[in-house]
Amino acid sequence: MDKSKLVRRSEWEWEIPRAGRMEVPGLLFASESLIDEVDDKVREQLSNVASLPGIVEAAFAMPDAHWGYGFPIGGVAAFDPNQGGVISAGGVGFDISCGVRTLLTPLRRDEVEKIRDSLADALFYHIPAGMGSTSRLSLDTRAMTAMLKGGARWAVSQGYGGAGDLECIENGGGCGDAEPDEVSKQARRRQTEEMGTLGSGNHYLEVQAVTEIFDPVIAAAYGLVLDGVVVSIHCGSRGLGHQVATEFSRRMILEAPQYGIQVTDRELASVPAHSPPGKAYYGAMRAAANCALANRQILSHFVREVFKSVIGDNELPLLYDVSHNLCSPEDHEVGDVKKRLYVHRKGATRALEPGHPDLPARYRPVGQPVLVGGTMGTTSYILAGTEESGRRAFNSACHGAGRSQSRSQALKQYRGEDVVENLRRRNITVKTRSFRGVAEEAPAAYKDVSEVVRATAGAGLARLVARLEPMICVKG
Amino acid sequence: MTPKWEHFEHQADIGIRGTGRTMAEAFEQAAVAMTAVITRPDRILPRVAIRVQCEAPDRELLLADWLNAILREMSALRMLFSRFEVTVSGNKLEAVLHGELLEPARHEPTVEVKGATYFKLSVAQDEAGNWIAQCVVDV
Structure with a gap:
């Protein structure tokens, strides 16, 4: 990115000054090397977001930001509905409530080494992965509505996991404000x-x-030990969420002018949060989020079944479940006034500080677990919300590595078979149904996630807790 | 000119483009380009025909609606499509999708397309009068 167009506020903060139609400045959190790497289009996209009605404080970009469509990926924007603030389907994205959850296992690294192949094969066989895969579940109309209303709570009521899981999921396992009636037949x-x-x-x-512990106190509170083993799942709301996003993006384009909102970039189409289409999208989006929460809950149950069959133990407590594509109504101090804002996070994770009332009791002393996914060949990280998180970007942090190469660039440069073989030599077992998919997701096509979390911690968005290295990857 | 399709660069996702002598042909080629994000189109046999209809206030939205209608049918029916017959009259589109049930082992799908976006969305004629239909799709 051209740094001459930015004002450096601190080592980790880069401002895009207000200009033209911008209501607020843009603010990027990044190290200098990440700023050098990020495309100028992120600046353009963030400036466009900063021009939306009712935006509060700034349009933020996390250290893993890369250009998307409309909003940048890694973008955070909050809108005040009482000041004409909007809600935007494009600000959440197609994969509503895509997120990560991490389960603790009773195993240590050396124990997994002994069962690596059988565990990898069993997971690959039992976890439906890749396009067109199905599970043994089929939902009728009534079950679908119950799922959309209840989220992971519904899944638990159907025998997928236990009540103990629910307190470790954002919103207690389900968005109570979901409106299944707003989710279309399609x-x-x-x-x-x-x-x-x-x-x-x-x-x-x-x-x-777990290959490194940075903060032993918080790691202990999260149940993480050095050389311990966890299972992480990254997925979202599947076809239902994609369809909700498609339908409401279109509706917002057509209805925005009725509210005096000029749609210059259709991907940024938005309507007032309190308008009828705004409320309808909100209810449908929250129902789609419940679909994602239920989906990850069911997948966790499948993982536990696999562990039961392979090691005879299915006690895999849930560490936490976070969404990184979502719009949430949240209370934040703006100036000295507490306001309820619609906070859009597209490729960004919530990061609640210690003591926050929305945290489960067990994490209240230490802050929210922030689960940051890497790539199949690199590390993932677990971070924690800090005292500072609440004063930075409405309690938001990074969500992953972020791409540095396009899919077609990666496809030209890497062969899937070579990527899998290279990872095998590094003791990482990759199970996939598509070598082309592996090439497109080659680790080298992503930014250095370690630099992303270093900048996240440096900027005070979250604190480093533990580093995770992959042993087995079932690729979607 | 011979109708053709291609992909273009986007950092996180992928751009699809169809070119044809008519708008309908460009729409058909854009659909093939989208299929090629998922798998090789020549692996998909035209065993079953599915009809879809769309209507939109302008041709760009019509393209997005068309591509999203294909994605909806692919997802709901668990099918892949490789041959498309499109008729456009005014702001209405009628089409027949030819394809078959998705068999992961045979089709080896790389990635699911989540949606056709409005980013880099355009439907226009070049200087030679050929139609070009394009957008970025989210994967």
Whole structure:
């Protein structure tokens, strides 16, 4: 990015000054090397977001930001509905409530080494992964509505996991303000056979070893020990969420002018949050989020079944479940006034500080677990919300590595078979149904996630807790 | 000119472009380009025909609606399509999708397309009068 167009506020903060139609400045959190790497289009996209009605404080970009469509990926924007603030389907994205959850296992790294192949094979066989995969679940109309209303709570009521899981999921396992009636027949039709499936692209299930502890106190509170093993799942709301996003993006384009909102970039189409289409999208989006929460809950159950069959133990407590594509109503101090804002995070994770009332009791002393996914060949990280998080970007942090190369660039440069073989030599077992997919998701096509989390910690968005390295990756 | 399709660069996702002598042909080629994000189109046999209809206030939205209608049917029916017959009259589109049930082992799908976006979306004629239909799709 051209640094001459930015004002450096501190070592980790880069401002795009207000200009033209911008209501607020843009603010990027990054190290100098990440700023050098990020495309100028992120600046353009962030400036466009900063021009939307009712935006509060700034349009933020996390250290893993890269250009998307409309909003940048890694973008955070909050809108005040009482000041004409908007809600935007493009500000959440197609994969509503895509997110990560991490389960603790009773195993240590050396124990997994002994069962690596059988565990990898069993996970690959039992976890529906890749396009077109289905699980044994099929939802009828009534079950679909119950799922959309209840989220992971519904999944638990159906025997997928236990009540103990729910307190470690954002919103207690379900968005109570979901409106299943706003989810169309077509969206439901796409989801009939898709519950309990991982999806494809950058979605994955990984068995990961804890290879470094940065903060022993918080790590202990999270149940993480050096050389311990966890399972992380990255996926979202599947076809239902994609259809909800598609339908409401279109509706917002057509209805925005009725509210005096000029649509210069259709991907940024938005309507007032309190308008009828704004409320309808909100209810449908929260129902789609419940679909994602239920999906990850069901997948966790499948993982536990696999562990039961391989090691005879299915006690895999949930560390946490976070969404990184979502719009949430949240209370934040703006100036000295507490306001309820619609906070859009597209490729960004919430990061609650210690003591925050929305945290489960067990994490209240130490802050929210922030789960940062890497790539199948690199590290993932667990961070924690800090005292400072609340004063930075409305309690937001990074969500992953972020791409540095396009899919077609990666495809030209890497062969999937070579990527899998190279990872095998590094003791990482990759199970996939598509070598082309592996090439497109080659680790070298992503930014250095270590630099991303270093900048996240440096900027005070979150604190480093532990580093995870993949042992087994089931690629979606 | 011979109708053709291609992909273009986007950092996180992928751009699809169809070119044809008519708008309908460009729409058909854009659909093939989208299929090629998922798998090799020549692996998909035209065993079953599915009809879809769309209507939109302008041709750009019509293209997005068309591509999203294909994605909706692919997802709901668990099918892949490789041959497309499109008729455009005014702001209405009628089409027949030819394809078959998705068999992961045979089709080896790389990635699911989540949606056709409005980013880099355009439907226009070049200087030679050929139609070009394009957008970025989210994967």
